[in-house]
Amino acid sequence: xxxxxxxxxxxxxHCGMAALALLLMASHTMAQxxxxxxxxxxxxxxxxxxxxxxxxxxxxTCGRSDHNYPHLVAASLGLVLTDVSCSGATTGHILDTxxxxxxxxxxxxxxxxxxxxxxxxxxxxxxxxxxGRCAGAKAEDRCTxxxxxNAIAQAAGKxxxxxGEVIDAIHAKAPRAVIVMVPYPQVIPDSAQRCAALGLADxxxxxxxxxxxxxxxxMVGAANAHGALVADVYVDSDxxxxxxxxxxxxxxxAVPAGSGTSFHPTARGHEAMAAKVLQVLEQQ
Numbered sequence: 001x002x003x004x005x006x007x008x009x010x011x012x013x014h015c016g017m018a019a020l021a022l023l024l025m026a027s028h029t030m031a032q033x034x035x036x037x038x039x040x041x042x043x044x045x046x047x048x049x050x051x052x053x054x055x056x057x058x059x060x061t062c063g064r065s066d067h068n069y070p071h072l073v074a075a076s077l078g079l080v081l082t083d084v085s086c087s088g089a090t091t092g093h094i095l096d097t098x099x100x101x102x103x104x105x106x107x108x109x110x111x112x113x114x115x116x117x118x119x120x121x122x123x124x125x126x127x128x129x130x131x132g133r134c135a136g137a138k139a140e141d142r143c144t145x146x147x148x149x150n151a152i153a154q155a156a157g158k159x160x161x162x163x164g165e166v167i168d169a170i171h172a173k174a175p176r177a178v179i180v181m182v183p184y185p186q187v188i189p190d191s192a193q194r195c196a197a198l199g200l201a202d203x204x205x206x207x208x209x210x211x212x213x214x215x216x217x218x219m220v221g222a223a224n225a226h227g228a229l230v231a232d233v234y235v236d237s238d239x240x241x242x243x244x245x246x247x248x249x250x251x252x253x254a255v256p257a258g259s260g261t262s263f264h265p266t267a268r269g270h271e272a273m274a275a276k277v278l279q280v281l282e283q284q
Contacts, residue, residue, distance in 0.1 A: 043113050047090070063261075090123045091120055111175065127184070152211070166222075178281070179223075183219045185251050233273050
C-alpha cells in the first residue's frame with residue numbers, strides 16, 4: 001500500500017482535513033482495484049482546467065499546479081506523472097501546434113504510457129475567454145451579443161470531431177493506455193442557483209451556460225465514440241458552482257474565493273475531479 005503522508009501534508013494545508021480524508025479514503029480503495037499498478041506512466045494533457053492555475057504550488061509556466069487533479073490521481077495510484085497540461089491550450093496544441101516554447105502535448109506520450117487524462121476543448125470554442133470578457137458587464141451591455149457568435153458556433157459544431165481526432169491520436173501513440181476524458185465542471189449554474197458572486201448578467205449567463213453544455217456534450221460524445229472513459233465531473237458538479245458555500249464550492253465565480261482563478265476550479269474542485277477519475281478507473 002502506498003504511503004500517502006507526503007501527499008497529505010501540503011494538500012491539507014489549503015483544502016481542509018475533512019475533504020482530504022474523504023478523498024484519500026476513496027483513493028486507497030480505488031488504487032487497490034484499478035487496472036493500473038504503481039510505477040506505471042501517467043500523462044496529463046489539457047488546458048487550464050487540468051493545469052490548475054491559482055492552486056498552490058505553481059510551476060514556472062502554464063499555470064500548472066502540483067496539486068491539480070492529475071497530480072492527485074497519480075499520487076493516489078503511485079503512477080509516474082508527466083503533466084504537460086497548459087493554460088490556454090486548444091486541441092491544436094495537443095495534436096500538432098507548439099504552445100510558446102512547449103511542443104505539442106502529444107509528444108509526451110510513449111508506447112508504454114498506461115494512463116492518459118484529458119481535459120481540452122474549452123479554448124477551441126472561446127469558453128473561458130468569453131466568460132472572462134463578460135464578467136462584471138451590466139445587463140444593458142449585452143456582452144455576449146458582442147462576441148463573434150458565428151465563429152463560436154462553427155467551432156462548437158466541429159468540436160466533437162476535433163476531440164475524436166485527439167483521442168485517436170492518443171490511441172496511436174500510446175496503444176496500451178487507458179484514456180480518461182475529464183469534462184469541464186459546470187461553471188455557469190442554472191438560473192435557480194445563480195447569485196452575485198457569479199458576476200454575470202442573466203442573459204450572458206444563459207448564453208455561456210449553453211456553451212458549457214455544448215462543450216460537455218462534445219467531450220462525452222467524442223469519448224464514447226472513440227474508446228475513452230468519461231469521468232463526468234460536469235454532471236457531478238451541479239450544486240457546487242460559484243454560489244455554493246466554501247466547503248461545497250468546486251468552481252470560482254468572477255472573483256476567486258480562496259484557491260484557483262476566476263471561473264476555474266478551486267482546490268476542492270480538483271479534489272472532486274481526481275476522485276471522479278479514480279472512481280471511473282475502479283469501475284472499468
